[in-house]
Amino acid sequence: MSTTMQPPTAPKNTNRLGYVIADYKGGDSTLCAGCGHDAITSQIIKAFYEYGVDPYRVAKLSGIGCSSKTPAYFLSRSHGFNAVHGRMPALATGVMLANQTLISIGVSGDGDTASIGMGQFVHLLRRNVPMIYIIENNGVYGLTKGQFSATADLGSKAKSGVSNDLPAIDLCAMAIELGCNFVARSFAGDPKQMIALLKASLGHRGTALFDVISPCVTFNNHDGSTKSYKYAKDHEELLHDISYVPFFEQITVDYAEGETKDVELHDGSHIRLRKADKGYDPTNKSEALNSLRKSQELNEFLTGLIYINEEKPDFLTLLNMIDAPLATLPQERTQPSEDALREIMSDLM
Amino acid sequence: MSSQSPQALVAEEDQRSNGGPIINDFSIQVATVNGSGSQSSNTVLMRSIFQMGIPVSGKNLFPSNIAGLPTWFTIRANKDGWIARRKEIDFLVAMNSETAREDVMNLDPNRVVVYEETLKLNQYRKDLTFFPVPFAKLAIEITPDSRLRKLLANMIYVGVVGELLEIDPAEMELALTKQFKGKAKAVALNKTALDLGSKFARENFDKTTVPYKTQRMNATKGKIIIDGNSAAALGCMFAGVTVATWYPITPSSSLCEKLTDYMKDHRIDKDGKATFAIVQAEDELAAVGMAIGAGWAGARAMTSTAGPGISLMQEFVGLAYYAEIPVVIFDITRVGPSTGLPTRTQQSDILSLVFCSHGDTKHVVLLPASVEECFTMGYEAFDLAERFQTPIFVMSDLDLGMNNWMSDPFEYPTKKLDRGKVLTADDLKRLGSFQRYGDVDGDGIPYRTLPGTNHPAAAYFTRGSGHNENAVYSERPNDYKRNMDRLNKKYQTACDEVPQPEIISPKSAKIGFLAFGTTHWAIIESLDQLQREYKIPVSYFRLRALPFTKHLVEFFERHDRVYVVEQNRDGQMEMLVKAELPSELTGKIRSIRHYSGIPIDARFVTDELVAAEKGEK
Numbered sequence: 001m002s003t004t005m006q007p008p009t010a011p012k013n014t015n016r017l018g019y020v021i022a023d024y025k026g027g028d029s030t031l032c033a034g035c036g037h038d039a040i041t042s043q044i045i046k047a048f049y050e051y052g053v054d055p056y057r058v059a060k061l062s063g064i065g066c067s068s069k070t071p072a073y074f075l076s077r078s079h080g081f082n083a084v085h086g087r088m089p090a091l092a093t094g095v096m097l098a099n100q101t102l103i104s105i106g107v108s109g110d111g112d113t114a115s116i117g118m119g120q121f122v123h124l125l126r127r128n129v130p131m132i133y134i135i136e137n138n139g140v141y142g143l144t145k146g147q148f149s150a151t152a153d154l155g156s157k158a159k160s161g162v163s164n165d166l167p168a169i170d171l172c173a174m175a176i177e178l179g180c181n182f183v184a185r186s187f188a189g190d191p192k193q194m195i196a197l198l199k200a201s202l203g204h205r206g207t208a209l210f211d212v213i214s215p216c217v218t219f220n221n222h223d224g225s226t227k228s229y230k231y232a233k234d235h236e237e238l239l240h241d242i243s244y245v246p247f248f249e250q251i252t253v254d255y256a257e258g259e260t261k262d263v264e265l266h267d268g269s270h271i272r273l274r275k276a277d278k279g280y281d282p283t284n285k286s287e288a289l290n291s292l293r294k295s296q297e298l299n300e301f302l303t304g305l306i307y308i309n310e311e312k313p314d315f316l317t318l319l320n321m322i323d324a325p326l327a328t329l330p331q332e333r334t335q336p337s338e339d340a341l342r343e344i345m346s347d348l349m
Numbered sequence: 350m351s352s353q354s355p356q357a358l359v360a361e362e363d364q365r366s367n368g369g370p371i372i373n374d375f376s377i378q379v380a381t382v383n384g385s386g387s388q389s390s391n392t393v394l395m396r397s398i399f400q401m402g403i404p405v406s407g408k409n410l411f412p413s414n415i416a417g418l419p420t421w422f423t424i425r426a427n428k429d430g431w432i433a434r435r436k437e438i439d440f441l442v443a444m445n446s447e448t449a450r451e452d453v454m455n456l457d458p459n460r461v462v463v464y465e466e467t468l469k470l471n472q473y474r475k476d477l478t479f480f481p482v483p484f485a486k487l488a489i490e491i492t493p494d495s496r497l498r499k500l501l502a503n504m505i506y507v508g509v510v511g512e513l514l515e516i517d518p519a520e521m522e523l524a525l526t527k528q529f530k531g532k533a534k535a536v537a538l539n540k541t542a543l544d545l546g547s548k549f550a551r552e553n554f555d556k557t558t559v560p561y562k563t564q565r566m567n568a569t570k571g572k573i574i575i576d577g578n579s580a581a582a583l584g585c586m587f588a589g590v591t592v593a594t595w596y597p598i599t600p601s602s603s604l605c606e607k608l609t610d611y612m613k614d615h616r617i618d619k620d621g622k623a624t625f626a627i628v629q630a631e632d633e634l635a636a637v638g639m640a641i642g643a644g645w646a647g648a649r650a651m652t653s654t655a656g657p658g659i660s661l662m663q664e665f666v667g668l669a670y671y672a673e674i675p676v677v678i679f680d681i682t683r684v685g686p687s688t689g690l691p692t693r694t695q696q697s698d699i700l701s702l703v704f705c706s707h708g709d710t711k712h713v714v715l716l717p718a719s720v721e722e723c724f725t726m727g728y729e730a731f732d733l734a735e736r737f738q739t740p741i742f743v744m745s746d747l748d749l750g751m752n753n754w755m756s757d758p759f760e761y762p763t764k765k766l767d768r769g770k771v772l773t774a775d776d777l778k779r780l781g782s783f784q785r786y787g788d789v790d791g792d793g794i795p796y797r798t799l800p801g802t803n804h805p806a807a808a809y810f811t812r813g814s815g816h817n818e819n820a821v822y823s824e825r826p827n828d829y830k831r832n833m834d835r836l837n838k839k840y841q842t843a844c845d846e847v848p849q850p851e852i853i854s855p856k857s858a859k860i861g862f863l864a865f866g867t868t869h870w871a872i873i874e875s876l877d878q879l880q881r882e883y884k885i886p887v888s889y890f891r892l893r894a895l896p897f898t899k900h901l902v903e904f905f906e907r908h909d910r911v912y913v914v915e916q917n918r919d920g921q922m923e924m925l926v927k928a929e930l931p932s933e934l935t936g937k938i939r940s941i942r943h944y945s946g947i948p949i950d951a952r953f954v955t956d957e958l959v960a961a962e963k964g965e966k
Contacts, residue, residue, distance in 0.1 A: 056803045059646065072810055072822070079800035080810040081645060081672075083638075084664050090635040094642025094650065097592045097626040099801055102646070120638070123631040322622040326591035327647030327799060331766050333624055334589030334649070336615040338761040341587065344611075345758035348573035 016052035016248060024049045026073040031066055036188030036214030036229075037136045041073045043191050044105070044134075047198035048075065051246065059095050059102045063088040063117055066143055067109035067136035067214070086117025089124035092131050093315075099325035100316045103202070104131035111141045114150040114169050125178040127315040128206040132198070135171060135209075136188075138216040139227035146219035157224030171211045172306055173292045176285060181309035182208035183288070185302060187232050188215065196244040196271070197305060203247065203267030206314040213301065232301055239282070239291070239304030241274035263308055271305065282308050373403045373428035375439040375561040377510065380452045381503065382445050384416025389528050390503035391422040392753070393543075396524035397516050398426050399574060399755065402566040406432035407753045408948060413599070413691045419448045428566060431877075432755060433870035434748075434948040439561055440514070442506050443470055444484070453477070461559055463509055480554055482509055487549060491541050501542040508546020513559045518547065573758050577749035580720040581679060582608035583759065584727020585651060586615060589766055590677075592648040593627045594639035596658060599691045600747040601681035604653040605629075633658035637665045637678065644669070644676040645811065647771070647799040649731050653679035656698050657688070659705065666740050667706025668813040670836075673786070673795065675734035675769065679727075679743045681750040684946045693946030694747040696866055697917035702742045703895055703925065709833060713843050714742040714895040718869035722893070723749065724759045726848060735769035737794060737843055746916075748867045748948045770796045777804040785809040785820040786832060793839030840896060847894035852904065854888040860962070861888035861904060863926065864914040867948060872914060874951030875958070883959060892922070897929045905934045910965065912958060914941040916949055 014020055024045045029038050048055070058078035062068035064085035071080045083091045088106050096104055113121050113135050124133070139152040148156075151171065152164045175183045182204045186194045194212065201208035213232050215221050221228045226235075240261075247268035261273045263283065273282065281287055288307040295302035322329075365371045377394070381387040388409070395407040405426050412418035425435050437457055443449040443464035450473060453462060458476040466481040484505055488498035504525075511521050521543060529535040550556070581604050585593070595605040609627050616624045626643075630636035636652045643650035654662065659680055669676050682698045684690035702714050713733060715726040726743055734741040770790075772783055777798070783806065786795045798807040809820040816832065817823040853876070854861070864872045869891055879885045890904045890911070905911055913923040920940045927935050941957045943949040 054803075056807065057801060059800045061642075077805055077808050079798075079802075079808050081642075082810065082812040082814070083641075084668050084813060087634060087638045087665065090630070090638025091642035091645075093628070093635075094592065094594065094639035094644070094648075095646040095800065097594075097628065097639065098643040098646035098648035098650070099799075102801055119631060120635050123635065316626075319626050319628075320621075320623050321626055322618055322620075322624055325647070325801065326624065326626060327643075327801075329589075329591065329624055331589060333618075334591060334616070335587055335762075335766065340615050341583075341759065341761050344583065345573055348575050349571070349758070 015049050017054060019049065019052075019055070021045065021049045023055060023077060024075055026071075026076040029070070029073045031069065032218045034217040035066070036138060036216070037067055037070050038073070039188040039191065040134065040136055040194065040212055040214055041070050043194045043198060045074050046191075047195045047202070050195070051199045051202050053103060053202060057101065057103050059104045061088050061092045061095065061104060061106040063108050063112040065109040065112045065141070066216075067107050068112060070107050070136070086112050086115070087120055088112070089117065089120035089129070093124065093127065093129050096129055096131065096316060097319075098327040100130075100321065100323075101325055106131055106133045108133065108135050110135060110137045110139060110149040110151040114171060122174070122178055125175050125180040125207055125209070128179065128181065128312060130206055130314045130316060132201050132208045133210065135211050136214040137171070137211055137227070138214050138220055139225070140216050140220040142216050142219055153226040156226040157222070159219055159222055170292060170296065172209070173289060175209045176288055176307050179312070180209050181206050181307070181312045183307040184209065184305050185211045185213075187213045187236055187301070187303055189229060189233060190236070190303065193238070193242055193303060196242040199244045199246065200265055200269065200271040200305070203265035203269040204310070205266040206312060235299060235301040237295060237300040237302045239280045239302060239306065242304060243272045243274070245270040245272060264310065266310055271308075273305065280304075282306060285309075370560050370562045372562050372564045373426055373566060376423055376425040376435045376437065377440040377442065378438040378452070379422045379442040379506070380445045380448050381420050381422070382417055382447070383411055383414060383420040385503065386500040387420065387422065387444070387503045390507045391424065393504070393521065393524045393528050394507045394510060395424045395753065396527065396574065397511065397520040398424065398563060399569050399572075400520040400524060401517055401563055402569050403428065403563060404430040404432060404568050404755060406755065408434055408748065409752060410947065411692050419445050426563065428568070429877075430568060431870075431874040431951065433874050434950045436950045436952055440510070442510060443468060444502070444506065459560070461513070461561065463506060463513070478558055480509070480513065480550070482506070482546075482549060487545055488542070491538065491545065497538070501538065504539045504542035505546035505549075508543040508548075509550045511543075512547040512550035513554065513556050514561060514563050515556070516563050517565065569755060571758065572755050574753050574755055575720050576603070576751055576753050577717070577720050577723040577745050578604040578681065578751060579607045580723035580759070581727040581743065581745065581750070582611055584724040585677075585731070586611050587762055588649060588728040588731040590649045590651055590731065591625050592640065592643035592650040593625070593652065594630050594636045594643070594650070595653050596630050596633045596636045598633075598655045598658050600683055600751045601653045601655045601658075601679060603751065604679055604681065633661040634665065637662040637676070640676045640678075641665055641669045641674050644734070645674045645800075649735070650675070651677040651679065651731075653681065655681050655683050655691075656685045656701070659698055659701055663706045666712075667708060667710050669740045670706060670710045670712065671708075671813055672811050673738040673797070674811075675738050676740045677730040677734050677743065678740055679745065682744060682746040690946045692747070694867070694948055695916050695944060695946060696744075696746055696868065697921065697944070698744060699917070699921040700924070702744055705740070705742070711840060711896075712740055712742055713737065713840075713847055714744055715848060716865040716893055716895070717743065717745055717749065718866050718891065718893075720749070720754045720756045721759060728762050729848065732767040733843070733846065736767050736846065737839060738769060738797060739839070744866065746867055770794060772796050772798050772802075772807075774802050774804040774807065777802070777806050782806045784818045786816060786835070787818045788835050788838070792842045793835045793837070794842065844896050844898050847896070849898060850893055850900050851891040852889070852900065854907070855886040858886040858888040859909045860885075861890060861908040861911045862914055863890045863892060863904070863911050863922075865892040865922065868914050868916060871949045871951045871954050875954035878951055878955045879958065882955070885959075885962070887958070895925070897925075901926070901929060902931065902934065905930055905937050908937065910937050910939050912939045912941050912961070914949070914954055916943050918942060918944045
């Protein structure tokens, strides 16, 4: 099957909009060499380039932490907003209310999402605000030098040797329970899977949640840590082999019937899941939750598209807003007439 | 609170009665329990007096509770147009057995009491005029439904009071029809109760024993009655607000609720789609965060809250100040700290608004005193927010926000909306580039672009961390300081653009008042009392916004002493005034503070000033 993104007419080394990959890059990273977050940054750049996203239509949003710095390292032609700790969901909601023609991508961390930002995070999912929400999950607070976060696994060891004695919050299971209808888990060390999932999320309408294990090379990459590169590689269980067919390309059949499952996305693209040994159905909510629970029991690190449902309406649709951005509506469309005021006043007399 | 001086009381009585009945100058207090539906009855009573052309004001003193606790509604009619709270009650309607005795004991001599017969209130005082009414019994005549009977008993007292005060029955009927607009059955039922009350009073009481009377006048023609929160909601709608995000909290909830109603009526496009988004957030942090996100993306965005919400919003507000993002925040203040008295009024959030957040922050705060200013400042706040790219606070209070006030109708705003310094893709084509935090015009206000602007130079990175003119991360001492100095300059620029103070300054006045917000209504009445009763001319500086303007120093220079009058314990505005004045003028500051949770009244101000002035000699 074909995975090249360029329409036949596009010039060489450009995407379907005529942009080169450099148009999707950002400033130099100031994170530690080898940080999982930098790998994810490259995957975002590649996915947005290959899909052909107009960088002027993107809003990059984040909270506080190492992960939240990364929007400065990709898509420098897009507006970015690095806000306050744990509050990116509210910010993103406001941005999308103001201009629903934007494509919002939020980058957060496990501290930013699962601790200080948990309140806003669950309500973002509940509302189904259209955006891509990436959690760069490393189980520690990097910027404050290695404290455990709420996604650190029970028994995982800190660099100092201290063992974590609280259970981890499974953000994917929680997201499914809260009604999120695009839930993926991936690994910073698996670019192929991550890029396919990211492209799929661009065609999804609603919150697309990514819980990406992204090892912290400085504070959480040692033996005894369950969020190290080595541990993730050793324990990764692929749900399926994922490929992505964009809406502007024809689907070709390479596999025998029954070997693959196609899911059509809101924008007409398809995500093709080639079954690993078990026939996993990501549109089945209980199966998704069961698989997550089982993988926990087996100390497996399950990756892939865990749950998808393209039926649920997103928050902006529920609000019945006009299609044009509210932000730039002209005065004559936002200010009622003098007659309207007169009528209101005479009612109060 | 000091009680009214006997001398002043006598003076006031003489002036009110002139020997005959006291016409159009009295206050009625209705004591009920909340959840009993008395609000509609009280509105009908207040409106009928208003429709007779008599200036009137209504204040609801209610508990933080849904049903079953004492509530008092006070209506003041005053031919001279004084609409501040009047401390003394002339006419008590006692419907609440729990408070009835205390309510009666608190009255001055010779006042009037209408009460539920079974409460036997006449046993407590010999110096009052009592009118016992069998409300419960009368209600049985109208309906067998016991729940409905409770509501109708309230309309019966309106009939009784109307008859005793000689309120025009036609106006009462009109007010009742307006109150239950479109509900024919409710109109009929309530009309029966109203008539029953009038009839009972007519047949059983000698109304000439009531010294208070209404008489038609012409002082309310063309006026409206509205509460401050509804007025502010209208201001927002006519400012073209597009995004409102909020979290319920007394006394601000009705602002966004009313806004929702108005927007549904007036801001739905021809194809049935909304030109706005109103979202009830999960908490105040999210409410202000959404508004800031929307403001950043170019919407006219707002939120509304009260003191506890302001505390929660602080971190985000600091970000909006430092990253320079427009947002309008209404604070309908109530009594703090903590939960405090959530259904009582105070002006105690001044410092937490001006310095909202950590680090060096200071904000523009608009201070509406009237429902009309809730409208105009509600409107202006959005222009200021977008012009200055910063949070703009509008500080109202429970008294203004939730009570009904008489006002001239609001005028349609004629000024074009000021969307501030926003560069479009065409501007950028012409300019080639721009500096997000540069000071091109020398006013401290930078230019911005909105996300979605289709130009390679449009994008910038917004952050709450240190940044230089190009919005690039910087920890350089000079970058930080230069940016903070520019923010200061921007704040100074705002001095000339915020609502300017209103100053009344009689030539002979040696002393002055400085006040703001709802304190205004007590001040203007006190000025009259001081002139009439004590022959003391006093100037008045009504502050309408912060930052202060040059007028403040001038006012202090012209006077020997200036009394800062405010509704909080610590003299918060006094502290700001003191910080603003040159040291040689600070000795002129005096302070009058009212902080019981009840709206300040003129007599309190007058008594405090007179006592303080005696001490000065």
